[in-house]
Structures are given as structure tokens and as C-alpha cells.
Amino acid sequence: MKKWILAAAISIAISGCAHDVKTSSSLPQGVTLIETVGVSDAVSIPYKKYLLENGLTVILHQDNSDPLVHVDVTYHVGSAREVEGRSGFAHLFEHMMFQGSQHVGDEQHFKVVTEAGGTLNGTTNTDRTNYFETVPSNQLEKMLWLESDRMGFLLPALTSEKFEVQRETVKNERAQRIDNQPYGRLNERFNQAMFPEGHPYSWPVIGWPEDLERATVDDVRNFFKRWYGPNNATLTIGGDFDEMQTLAMVNKYFGELARGPEVKADPKTPVTLDETRYISMEDKVHLPLIYMGFPTVYARHEDEAALDLLANILGGGKTSLLYKNLVKDGFAVQASVGHPCQELSCRLTLYALANPASGTDLAKLEQKINDSIVEFEQRGVTDDDLQKVKVQFEADTIYGMQSVKGKVSTLAYNQTFFDNPNMVASDLARYASVTKEDVMRVFKTYIKDKPMVVMSVVPEGAKQLIAKEDNFTPVTQSVADVAVTGTENVRQITSSFDRTVMPKAGAAPVLKVPKLWNASLANGIEVMGTENHETPTVELLIYLDGGNRLPEIEKAGVASLTASMLNESSQKRTTEELAGALEMLGSSISFGATSTQSYIQVSSLTENLTPTLAILQEKLFSPGFVEADFERLKQQEIQGLQHQESDPNYLARRAFSGLLFGEDTHFSVQASGSVATVSALTLDDVKQFYQTQYKAGNAQMVLVSDLPQQQVMSELSVLEKWQGSANKAEALPTFPTLAGGTIYVIDKPGAAQSVIKIGKRALPYDATGEYFKSFLMNYPLGGAFNSRINLNLREDKGYTYGARTGFNGNDVIGRFEATASVRTDVTAESVTEFVNEIKRFQAEGMTDKELAFMRSSISQGKALEYETPYQKAGFMRMIQRYQLADDFTEQQADIVATISKDELNELAKAQLDLSSMIMVIVGDKTVISPKLEALGYPIKEIK
Template sequence: MKKWILAAAISAALTACSASQSPTALPQGVTLLETVTVADSAVGIPYKKYMLANGLTVVLHQDSSDPLVHVDVTYHVGSARELPGRSGFAHLFEHMMFQGSEHVGDEQHFKTVTEAGGTLNGTTNTDRTNYFETVPSNQLEKMLWLESDRMGYFLPALTEEKFEVQRETVKNERAQRIDNQPYGRMNERFNQAFYPAGHQYSWPVIGWPADLDRANVDDVKHFFQRWYGPNNATLTIGGDFDEVQALAWINKYFGEIPRGPEVTGETKELVTLDATRYISMEDRVHLPLLRIAFPTVYASHEDEAALDLLANIIGGGPTSLVYKNLVKDGYAVQAGVSHPCQELACQFSIYALANPARGGQLSDIEQRVKESIAEFEQRGVTDADLQKVKVQFEASTIFGLQSVKGKVSTLALNQTFFGDPDRIAFDLKRYAGVTKADVMRVFNTYIKGKPMVVMSVVPEGQKQLIAHADNFVAPAPKVADEAVSGVNAIALASSSFDRSVMPVAQQAPVITAPVLWTGNLQNGIPVMGTTSEETPTVELVIYLNGGHRLVDIKQAGLANLTASLLNESSQKRTTEELAQALEMLGSSVSFGASTYQSYIKVSTLTSHLDETLAIVNEKLFEPGFKAADFERIKQQHLQSLQHMQSDPNYIADSTFDALLFGADTPLGVSSQGTMASVAALTLEDVRAFYQVQYRAGNAQMVVVGDLNKDKLMNKLAGFATWQGDSSKLPAMKPLPALAGGHVYLLDKPGAAQSVIKIGKRAMPYDATGDYFKSYLMNYPLGGAFNSRINLNLREDKGYTYGARSYFSGGSEEGLFEASASVRTDVTAEAMVEFANEINGYQASGMTEKELMFMRNSISQGQALDYETPYQKAGFMRRIQRFGLDADFTQTQAQIINTISKETLNKLASSELKLDEMIVLIVGDRAKIEKNIKALGYPVTVLEL
């Protein structure tokens, strides 16, 4: 659907939308509220908005470009609806709502959606909870049945056992995402100081552990009754569907659900501080971090847009003052300014990761931040400042709407918070209307001389690095007498039809892969492309075979360091000048590297393609390779490597690779390199690698845009003068023999969880052979949410937030891995369950039901594979890199539908022998070693 034609000027979008309430034949009880169309010369999302008699708001957006639908149910309830001392309910409910309802069995939500070929999830923030599914278009009725059943019939299925399991799952999620992560506890500590005691944003969305322990089943029931009624929800559907049929289904499944208690909007009172508050925290980190924030307004306040522009000017990238004064000068490894907004409050937020090589003293960082703010006051706002931010906003709006999910999410959010689904024209107008005087006014109103919260996070034992002595202690949170207020007697939902009968899917949509074209530039560089007219954008990726694999292992990290330097200055312009040029276009150009390739990713509006490609050529063919850039980038890289040693997951990944592939091969050493290898690199090394890697003979291109082949090939002609033959990969050293059945334990004292990895080397990638068939074989074991491993460790035992297994293959080698982050106190027990599941599956294989589940899920899921330009580019790159036939997916589909259970089980028998696998555990040795050894495994303790 070609609705995204960028206006020549922003003003063209401002009068693009029209609304009407023309009468239509509708199901009884359904009211059409408005119809909004979008002119072809404008940017926006056409939709129709309806309301059911019970108050449910329905927003429908039709897009027939792909055979899929995205369904979103957003409830206007987040952690801000909780009461003091009763935190975590909204997030807990996100988990509980996947545990079945009166007519949908336990674990059936995930199974039903996955088997239908769809994806699903739920998210919770301070202000809303949403549940969403993307499925083939023939599965829409089934999704409405699922969502309506948990809206209207959840409570009869709620049990004490389910509640306890999900409470443990939430604790595991907290341990994994907060307690076991560097800086993980920073946000919740910061918000306690930033917001008044008892403010809805002063507690974490995931909840305080003590509050979770305090909750009981009745509290959960009351929270659901209070907030999850249809009158506090918006159902949004986007994609390829029949509107009349969809409305009939919506009315059938949702119309009989009783209205819930009335819900009013929260009071929006501006947050203020009486004085600057200093707080600090020691953490298991390497880089000292300074975080500063000023309270400002709230989402959609008249000053929000000007504050966003102010944040961009002071700290929004390489052209900003904070970058110049902190990062460019080497005092910070990273720094930035943003203005995130929530429904009730916004923060003007500044952060900087101090460079220990320059002392790491956060008082110095704070002073430089203050000097940057003072410099802005003297410098003021330029015309270029306003133009670049407005162009960036407009471009990001376009790029954010490349998928049905993106459009549906936008409609749902805007309806929930503002009662207006498509605010694109409104937002463009308010950003276009910001003046220099507006920016200076909000600076003087909210920033200049105003109190702030200043938080220092320093490595354990290095309290001397904090910016200032603490002068604020958050008061102990009060505990509300009741968990939920405002619950009235609520009528239970009844149904006029048998809800226990799952709807039958309609005829499956015809799935077609993108129509591809191929060509060659005059110098022989192969180009593969496809036309996508949904947005006026072009996505180009230039791949260069080689990457980390092309580097001598003693120079590990060189491919990444070279790419990073190519993101800096050219011979003609500085880093800041190039960044400014791209910002003025709303484009992005990014050099990077991975194990087998270096790459250049280009995203641009079609109208700015020529100018953007000129910048790509300048960066690629005339790199600056300046000594000052090199020293700064190298120092940042070294500090980043040191920082990653604080992350248990990075430690586990890099150590596991070294065990499997050897610490003297490029597959066993991270493409990021090591402290020793990166420290030894020189600018001459970078120049030499550039000559070997960035040659035309190594290059291949994929491109997705709203131009045809001839036009795109003409645009790419500037690369036709690129020269150089392909580079040969160095020989790989022999890989190590694996000590199957051996456990390697890497001690991380104080770790909140244990990271477990079990695996072995396996076959390299192939599209239709045993590698692909092993992917099918593993699907019921650990490849889906409702796989055996995840249901056991997460849903049945409550050991983890998630567990999985998978095969991964490159052009030379592959691996099989089963992994999870588990509670420290059940590390040994989790190993036993992993072993039981892998051994049982290896011995007996999948069942007939699992075979059918796999077939349905994977084959129908192909409808979702080619929606976005990014997905199309990835599809084409796979064909290029591995030399596949353009119709290889048809062969895969035939395999999926015809492969026998016996063939798959034979693969399981040969590929899943546990005694051929090694085990790595990263955790607190003092707490887990004894129980692991008691299992009888030989254990080797590793050092970091």
C-alpha cells in the first residue's frame, strides 16, 4: 500500500487527515466514531475507530501489502496504577495473562499462536500493558478468541499454583535483567530520588521483591477486576483482513464482556525538586557512570517538543556540546542527553560513562556537563539546529512505520493516552513550529539554575570517584492498607455461544517470496534487490566477505576497530561535519564488522539517496584515518571490553566459544578482540587491514527501496570505479578436542544467577540439508516458547525467566547450544532438568503431536518473513552469502511438510548425545560448586 509519500515540506502533512462519521451497516452495539483517511501527498496512518457498547475502543487499519495481521490489546494500566508498597502487579499480570483462561488451557496461548505461525508477547511500562500477536491473516478470528477470553474469562482459571509459578518467574526476570546486570539497579534507585515519596513512578515497573512477596491471589484478582475491563482497553488491528467480517468477530467475542469499573485519567502535576539531590551506588562495574536529570513536563505538554530539540542540541550525537566536551576530549567513553517522556512526567536526562584512563573522577564529569550547559546558554540555537532535529523527527517517523506492527503500536499508544490514534500530522506540526525562542524559553524554565538529581555509580570499593557526597536518602516506602482500591461488585461474563470451541482458521493465505532482481556494477560487484513501495525509503547494505575471519588472531578486534574508524572523519570533513550532513538528510550510514564480514548499512529517504550515497563514497574511499580519532576510538574500545567483563552473559558467550573452538582461532575469540590484542593494535594495522578488506572483489550489495532496478542501479553507479580482487581467508588452526561430559565453572562472586550453557560443535549452515533439518528437529525441544526445555525450567519449575536450545551454523562450523540463566540456589537442579530433557529427546525423539505442531508453526510463519525492508534484505543476503537458489524457500517448505518423524528422530539420536557436550556455568562458585560436584560431573574451575 503506497501511502507514504513524503511531502515536499512538512506543512503538506498538516491538513492531510479528514474525519467523517458516515453511517455504515454495523453489528448491533458497535458504533463508528470516526474514519480518517490520508492524502497521497502526506504522511499518516488511515484508520477507522469504533466503540462497543461495553466501552471497548476498536481501531482498524487495513494494509494488504503482506498476508498477515497484527492484533494489539492495550490496557490503560501500568505500574502507575499501583499503590505504595503494592508494586509489581501490572507486570505480574503481563505474565499471568498467558497462563490460560476459562476456555483456553494452561500454556495454550503460546502454543496456539506459535502453531498458527505467529509471534506474540506482552509488555508493561509505567502507564500501559499491551498484548500482541502477529499472525498469518487467516488466523485473525483465533486471535480475537484468545484475547477476548483472557479479558472476560481470566479469573475462573486463576489458581494459587499458577500465581506462585509466575511470581517466581518474575523474580527470575528481575534477577536476570536487573540484579545480574551492570548498572541494573540504577534506574530504580534514581527514580526514588527523582520523584516524591509515593509518586507512581517512584517504584520499579517490575516491582520491589518485598512487595511481590506480600501479594496474594486475592490481591491479583482484585487488580484484574479493577483495571482489565473492556472500557479501559483499546483493541487495534492492522493488516490484510475483511473489515466487515472483523467487526462481526469483534462484537461476537468481546461484546458480551461486562464493563469494568470506571477509569479516570491520572492527575498530571509537574514534578519539582526543592534542591539538588546527590546519591551514589557501588556496583560490579568497570566504568564509573554519572547520571543527571531535571524534571520537566509530561507527554504531549506544549513544551515537550522544544525540550526534545534542546536535548538534541546539548547531547544528541557527534555534533552536540556534550559529545564535544566529554567524548571527543576523551573524558567519557560514552555520553548523551535525551528527553524521555511518560504519561505523567518527563526527564531531561544526561549520562556519561567516565574514562578510567583519564581518572574516572565523576566530579570532573559533572563539571564538564555543567560547562556544556553554560556553553549552550552562550551559544544559543542556530537555524541548522532546528532544521536537523525536524528532519530527523520526520525521517524517524517514516522509518518507524515500515511494518504493520509499527503502525498498530503507534495507533494503540496514541489512542490509549490521547484519544487520537493518528497524531503524526499533529506531531509534525508541533515540531515544525518550534522556534529558537521556544528552545531558549524551556532552557530557562526547566534547566538553567534548576535543582537536579545527580547519581554516581562507581566500581565496588571506589567510593572516592563519586561526584559529591550523598545528601539524600529515600524515605522508606509506605505500604497501602489494601492492594487495590475502587473494586466494586463486578458481573461475571456469560456467553451466548460455546467459547470452549477454538475457531477454525480460514484458508491459508498464499505466501510469496519477494520478487528479486540481480545485476552487476561495471566492476563486477553483484547487486541483489527488490522493490518495496510501502515507504519512500531505501535500505542498502554493502557486505564485504572477510571480517574477523580475515584477521590474524593476534590482531583480534582489528576488523571492528577499522569499521569504527571509518565511522569517523574523512580526508575532506571532520566526524562532526559528516554527522551534521547526515542529520540534515535524516539518513544513517554505519560501518561495522562481524565474524565473517565487514559491512556498511545505509538507511535513507529516497529523496535524499543521492546525497547520502555521496557521503558513503566519501567515507569509504577517502577515510581520514587520523591519529586523534584512532587513539580515542581505541581507548573507547578497550574500556568497552573491560566493561563487558562485568556482564555475566558476555563472559559466558566468549568463554563458551573459546572452549568449543579454541582460544587460538577466530571462531573462539570474539570479533571485539581481547584487551591484549586491541591494546597492541596501531593505526598502521588499521590502514593495512583497510587495504585487504575494503576491496571491490570482497563486496556484494543488497538493496530494498521504492525505486525499480534500473533507477537503483544508476544510483549505485558511483561504486563502479571501486577496484581490488577478493581476499583469501587464512587457514584455520585445528579445533580442540572436546572433553564431553565435563563441567567448566567460571567464578563470578555475588552473581544473582548462574548462566548455564550446554553444547558442542555441530554442522555448518545449509539451507536444505541436515543443518536445516536439525532446526526442525530441535523446534519442540527448545526452539519455541512452549518447547520441552522452557516449559520444564520456566513454567513447571520456576527456575528461570527463559530456557532454549538451538543450532547455529556459519560457512565453516556450527554449534548446538542449550542455555538459561537460573536462580543460583537451583543451579544443580537446573542442570539435571536440562540433562533429562536432552537425554529423553535424544532417546525417543518427538511425538506425532510435536511433529504436527512444528510443521504448522514453521510453515505458516513464513507469512511473516518478508514484511519489512530489513527482513527482505536479510533474505537476499542469505541467498548471496551461501549461493542459494532464489526459490530455496520452496524446497524448505516441501521438506517441512513431508519430512518424516523417523528422519527427525534419527537426527536427534545422532546430534544430541549429551556425553559429547560440554557444560559451562558462570556463577557464584562458593554457592554452587558443591552441589554441581555432587552430580558426579568432572569439574574444572576457570579464571577470568
């Protein structure tokens, strides 16, 4: 397999060296070439590394396979740079960086990137904050203008008003992602016990609520001054660009920015525990969970690789000890082991979700886990243990090279934390060199008989299920007098040129739509494929029409359960033997089901396609259908469904679908079914569904590979023995009449937020007709970040972390939906804003500016749609499933360019009639009801 990785690296390196290489003497003044990594014997991502006089590191990776560029700016600052009692600044500041700068208007960052046809985001973790955009290649200069302006000129535009809105947005994000989610507070509670008082990992990245409240706008200003200098940043650009032209632009926009305060690395102080710490919490959950952790080393420590292998042996999938002892034996619904590493500290974590059907409390589950650790010591490390992990690491390296973003992210990470982007080869080498003795050594050093943190999360009122009484209480943290220090000498520069002038886009890039081929197997299965030489991989997707729509409604969930059974044993080998065989190949085969189809996804290195397809045949044509597997998977499915009952988003989706399509139709039940329907399923039901669904006549295939058509079709010929005719399509049921204007409330006592859904039945999917045009119409209303709905509820009001509207449809049904998770105290106000925005848009339609924005954004965004094998496969599947012309995207482009505002506004009048829409709200009824009742709509409660 190593030769394939090397082949991939060489292929990428060749594309990266397609432009003329300039000597350092031709570089822009103030730019220094540090190193060049190109074609070599080592496995690597080719790049050139430069340094500007102000300390900004610049990494350029050329890849002209697609007409796009990915720009990443990573600042070496995360929540670990905060001080005690002043948490949340790094993440809050990420939000502030999207609010406009001195030369970029308020909320224009999202608008500019979206209008350019790009995507963007920012993320914060303990150790770094990054901002990134993927755009058509002709938009590169515009991205450099945006990123440089907020790096050098954010403060003049940072107002108290913006700060307050973003503080509310962060509160909403915390409520949505942590407080309103089952097990949402697990990590922050666990970290308090794992790390000593004052350790920078002992507080959550998003911050403690009280810390967010005490933050001031001056604190945020000082955080920017301290950490956002160019000398604490890495700018990485990957994709299709001219090297010298790009360097000149980088130097123009970033070169004059002032160097910030010096930044030193934080010390990597070992974390130790004096005794095992037990903590617990009650939560709105169905399944008790145990989470255990041992402190270990830090990222790229010499023992990290061996610890990763140890974690995989203990709990890394169906061949692991925890799977065998906990999941396979029915004591847990899920169990896994990981070794997450951060800059300053790593930990080996083990978790299990208890299966209530087994009557197991968390004390027994803890004992099972500890027994598995003892079993590992007695069993030792096998050759297969080492080989499968090493193979998987190498395969993951290849898959990580399938996108420019993946390669850029790797380069940026390695530079930020290790001052060396070129670490792919050394990473492979350090994992390849791990021995059995290394794994046993790190086990004895960091795990055996060592203190740990054991956390129990149990349902409310079920404290008796915890593993052990708490023996640890976190101390009340102190509050630092000053949030940020070291900003005394930071100065604001005056630019040498007019930065208010936004750069013009370059010449439009030539879209590289995949060249498709069509063929059929001897049994009639249609295959659509494309040849792709960026990585030596094969992505095969097999779709079977039917899914949850195929069986009678009383057996909803049998499609999903059958797929789960096909992921288990065959008549020839056990589940563990099959999983091990795939791991040895670096391949994956996954069966699944949706509401309208079953599917099989196969990912393989080209070198291993033949044995991978042999395993596919075994799983597909001779499933084991073992009774013990069925009972275990059925129980897991039931427990998972009951667990979802604690998720307000699930409750809202289920109720909304039931009201739109009727409780007694397939379209109201998710693919996994309900507790009632799954509980009634038998193994015979699974066998019957298998015979009905998994027939060649129901199947179609799409394939992306570096092999030519003739060769790959020869490989697929092993599936020609597959037989069976297609099932007849079922007639659509009669759907219920909607009580338009009615609010349906689902009570969720104590909910941190309310989930709102407003909508109606709408159009089924089409590629060039009214559905597609309605998608264009909705774009400025709620289809983009800077749409009317999101700017109103998130940016202007601070009611939510995000709000959207959109049309969603398949071949037979569709819906229009407006949705958001909002603060409980403004539930009624949020409904009013949704209603007002939709009414206004229906009555008045979009503006000329919104029309131009929509056209620019959607037309230019096509450059990003075909980059990865999975994207190419999705493109082909759309053609195949909906019987579209190969040039349907050209037809869409013509519609986008020529459709009139009047036609779109007429669609708004027809499709956005609020009187035909219903509203579903999941929230704390006692809190939200008084204001909702004052709105004057009919209100019904759903139990």
C-alpha cells in the same frame, strides 16, 4: 521531505481503502463508527475507529501489502496504577495473562499463536500494558478468541499454583535483567530521588522484591477486576483483513464482555525538587557512570517538543556539545542526553561513562557536563540545530511506517493516552513549529540553575570516585492496607456461545515472496535487489567477506576498530561535519564488523539517495584515519571490553567459544577482540586492514528500494570506481578435542543468577540439508516458547526467565547450545533438568503432536518473514551469501511438509549426544559448588 511523507501516507491510505466502505447502518448491532481517517491533505495513518457498547475502543487499519495481521490490545494500566508498598502488580499480571483462561488451556496461548505461525508478547511500563500478536491473515479470528477470553474469562483459571510459578518467573526476570546486570539498579534508585514519596513513578515497574513477596492471589484477582475491563482497553488491528467480517468477529468475541469499573486519568502533578539531590551506589562494574536529571513536563505538553530539541543539541550524537566536550576530548567513553516522556511526567537526563584512562572522577565529569550546559546558553540555538532535529523526526515517521506493527503501535498509543489515534500530522507540525526562542525559553524554565538529581555508580570499593557525598536518602515506603480498591460491583458473565471451540483458520493466505532482480556493477560487484513501494526509502547493505576472520589472531579486533574509524572523519570533512550532513538528509551510514564479515548499512529517503551515496563514497574511499580519532576509539574499545568482564553472559559466551574452538583461533574471539589484542593495535594496522578488507572483490550488495532496477543501478554506478580483487579463503584450523561431560565453572561472587551453557561443535549452515533438518528436530525440544526445555525450567519449576536450545552455524562452523540464566540456589537442579530433557529427547524423539506443531508453526510463519525492507534485505542476503536458489524457501517448505518423524528422531540420536557436550557455568562458586559436585561430573574452574 514533507512531500515524501505525504506520499507515503497517501500510498498507505490507498491500500487501506481497497475494500468497499460500508455505511454505519450496516454495522453489527452494538458497534458505533466514531471516525474515519483516510486520504487527505494531512499526513496520517488511515484507520476507522469504533466503539462497542461496553466501552471497548476498536481501531482498524487496513494494509494488504503482506498476508498478515497485527493485533494489539492495550490496557490503560501500568505500575502507576499501583499503590505504595504494593508494587509489581501490573507487570506480574502481564505474566498471568499468558497462563490460560476459562476456555483456553494452561500454557496454550503461546502454543496456539506459535502453531499458527505467529509471534506474540506483552509489555508493561508505568502507564500501560499491551498484548500483541502478528500472525498470518487467516489466523485473525483465532487471535480475537484468545484475547477476548483472557479479557473476559481469566479469573476462573487463575489458581494459586499458577500465581506462585509466575511470581518466581518475575523474580528470575528481575534477577536476570536488573540484579545480575551492570548498572541494572540505576533507574529504580534514580527514580526514588527524582519523584516525591508516594509518586506512582517512584517504584520500579517490575516491583520491589519485598512487595512481590507480600502479594497474594486475591490481590492479583482484584487487580484484574479493577483495570482489565473493556472500557479501559483499546483493540487495534492492522493488516490484510475484510473490514465488515472483522467487525463482526470483534463484536462476537468482545461485545458481550461486561464493562469494568470506570477509570479516570491520574493527575499530572508537576514534579519539583527543593535542592540538587546526590545519590550513589557501588556496583559490579568497571566504568564509573554519572546520571543527571531535571524534572520537566509530561507527554504532549506544549513544551515537550522544544525540550526534545534541546536534549538533541546537548547530547544527541556526534554533533552535540556533550560529544564534543566529553567523548571527543577523551573524558568519557559514552555521553548522551535524552528527554524521555511518560504520561504523568518527563525528565531531561544526561549521562556519561567515565574513561578511566583520562583519570577523571565523576566530580570532574559533572563539572564538564555543567560547563557544557553553560556553553549552550552562551552559544544559543542555530538554524542547523533546528533543521536537523526536525528532519530526523520526519524521517523517523517514515521509517515507523515500514511495518504494520509500527503503525498499529502508533495508533494504539495515541488512542490510549490522548483519545485520538490521528496525531501523526499534529506531531510533525508541533516539531516543525519549534523556534530558537522556544528552545531557549524551555532551557531557562526547566534547566538553567534548577535543582536536579545526580547519581554516581562506581566500581565496588571505589567510593572516592563519586561526584559528591549523598545528601538524599529515600524514606521507607509505607505499605497500603489494601492493594486494590473499587472492585465491588465487578461481575463474571456467562458467555452466550461455546467459547471452548477454537475458531478454525481461514483459507491459507498467498505468500508474497519478494520479486528479486540480480545485476552487477561494472567492477563486478554483485547486486541483488527488490522493488518495494510501501515507503519512499532505500535500504542498502554492503557485505565484505572477511571480518574478524581475516587478520591474524594476534590482531583480533582490528576489523571492528577499522569500521569504527570509517564511521569518523574523512580526508575532506570532520566527524562532526559528516554526521551533520547525514542528519540534514535524514540518512544514516554505519560501518561495522562481525566474526566473518565487515558491512556497511545505508538507510536513506529515496529523495536524498544521491547526496547520501556521495557521503558514502567520501567515507569509503577517502577515510581520514586521524591519529586522535584512533587513540580515542581504541581507548573506548578497551574500556568497553573491560566493562564486559562484569557481565556474566559475556563471560559464559567467551569461555564456551574458547572451549569449543580453541583459544588460539578466530572463532573463539568476538569481533571486537580482547583487551590484549586491541591494546597492541596501531593505526598502521587499521590502514593495512582497510586495504585488505575494503576491496570491491570482497563485496556484495543487497538493496530494497521503491525505485526500479535501472534507476537504482544508475545511482549505484558511483561505486564502480571501487577496485581490488577478492581475498583467498583461509583454511580451517584444527579444533580441540572436547572433554565431554565436564563442567567448567567461572566464579562470579555474589552473582544473582547462574548462567548455564551446554553444548558442542555442530553443523555449519545449510538451507535444505542436515543443518536445516536439525533446526526442525530441535524445535519442540528448545526452539519455541512452549518447547520442552522452557516449559520445564520456566513454567513448571520457576527456575528461570527463559531457557532455549538451538543450532547456530555459518558457512564454515556451527554449534549446538542449550542455555539459561537460572536462580543461583537451583543451579545444579537446572543442569539436571537440561540433561534429563536432552537425554530423553535423544532417546525417544518427538511425538506426533510435536511434529504436527512444528510443521504448522514453521510453514505458516513464512507469511511474516518478508514485511519490512530490512527483512527483505536479510532474505536476499541469505541467497547471496550461501549461493542459494531463489526458490530455496519453497524447497524448505517441502521439507517441512514431508520430512518424517523417524528421520528427525534419527537426527536427534546423532546430534544430541550429551557425552560429547561440555557445560559452562558462571555463578557464585561458593554457593553452587556443593550441589554441582554431588552430580558426579568432572569439574574444572576457569579463571
